[in-house]
Amino acid sequence: AQSVTQLGSHVSVSEGALVLLRCNYSSSVPPYLFWYVQYPNQGLQLLLKYTSAATLVKGINGFEAEFKKSETSFHLTKPSAHMSDAAEYFCAVSRGQAGTALIFGKGTTLSVSS
Amino acid sequence: SQTIHQWPATLVQPVGSPLSLECTVEGTSNPNLYWYRQAAGRGLQLLFYSVGIGQISSEVPQNLSASRPQDRQFILSSKKLLLSDSGFYLCAWRGSGSHGYTFGSGTRLTVV
Numbered sequence: 001a002q003s004v005t006q007l008g009s010h011v012s013v014s015e016g017a018l019v020l021l022r023c024n025y026s027s028s029v030p031p032y033l034f035w036y037v038q039y040p041n042q043g044l045q046l047l048l049k050y051t052s053a054a055t056l057v058k059g060i061n062g063f064e065a066e067f068k069k070s071e072t073s074f075h076l077t078k079p080s081a082h083m084s085d086a087a088e089y090f091c092a093v094s095r096g097q098a099g100t101a102l103i104f105g106k107g108t109t110l111s112v113s114s
Numbered sequence: 115s116q117t118i119h120q121w122p123a124t125l126v127q128p129v130g131s132p133l134s135l136e137c138t139v140e141g142t143s144n145p146n147l148y149w150y151r152q153a154a155g156r157g158l159q160l161l162f163y164s165v166g167i168g169q170i171s172s173e174v175p176q177n178l179s180a181s182r183p184q185d186r187q188f189i190l191s192s193k194k195l196l197l198s199d200s201g202f203y204l205c206a207w208r209g210s211g212s213h214g215y216t217f218g219s220g221t222r223l224t225v226v
Contacts (some may be wrong), residue, residue: 101163
């Protein structure tokens with residue numbers, strides 16, 4: 001069975017500070033991993049995805065994530081937070097077979113203060 | 115281009131009333147379709163998924179059902195709503211050979 005654990009339900013940073021959102025996965029097969037962002041009362045938007053190519057994945061809005069098999073992690077980072085980054089972020093895993101359902105973590109709410 | 119439509123955006127329904135939420139996809143054929151529910155602090159829970167017309171898989175036992183009467187239409191229903199059915203419902207699709215989802219804008223359901 002696959003699962004995702006997002007460490008920290010709330011993360012607060014100052015504008016311009018490093019953003020680090022943690023995600024650890026469990027999978028019996030090579031996983032495909034995703035990060036999504038959700039703004040209030042909206043659907044989810046794909047930030048980036050890992051599909052067994054480069055382990056460092058760059059996404060939209062300056063975010064990136066690194067797949068570390070030895071640590072079973074896929075943490076999301078951004079060097080400098082912007083006020084517009086305040087949102088809820090979800091990590092997700094699938095079995096790597098196209099068409100299979102994604103399993104989501106419980107989400108991390110990012111707050112950015114000026 | 116592919117788009118996904120979900121409606122209504124918000125819905126307030128009394129306990130015991132029926133429910134029908136609709137999701138349609140444009141610009142693709144034979145998509146995999148999914149219904150998720152998002153409750154506060156609980157992340158996204160997969161409710162149903164469908165790989166084709168009339169093919170529905172249920173992930174959790176519940177008061178809801180799903181149907182796929184057409185290739186690009188996915189409907190979430192209930193005969194009698196419960197208070198616990200309140201939440202934010204999201205439809206998503208995934209093309210064959212694709213690994214990520216595209217989500218609809220969601221429906222905020224409040225059962226009173």
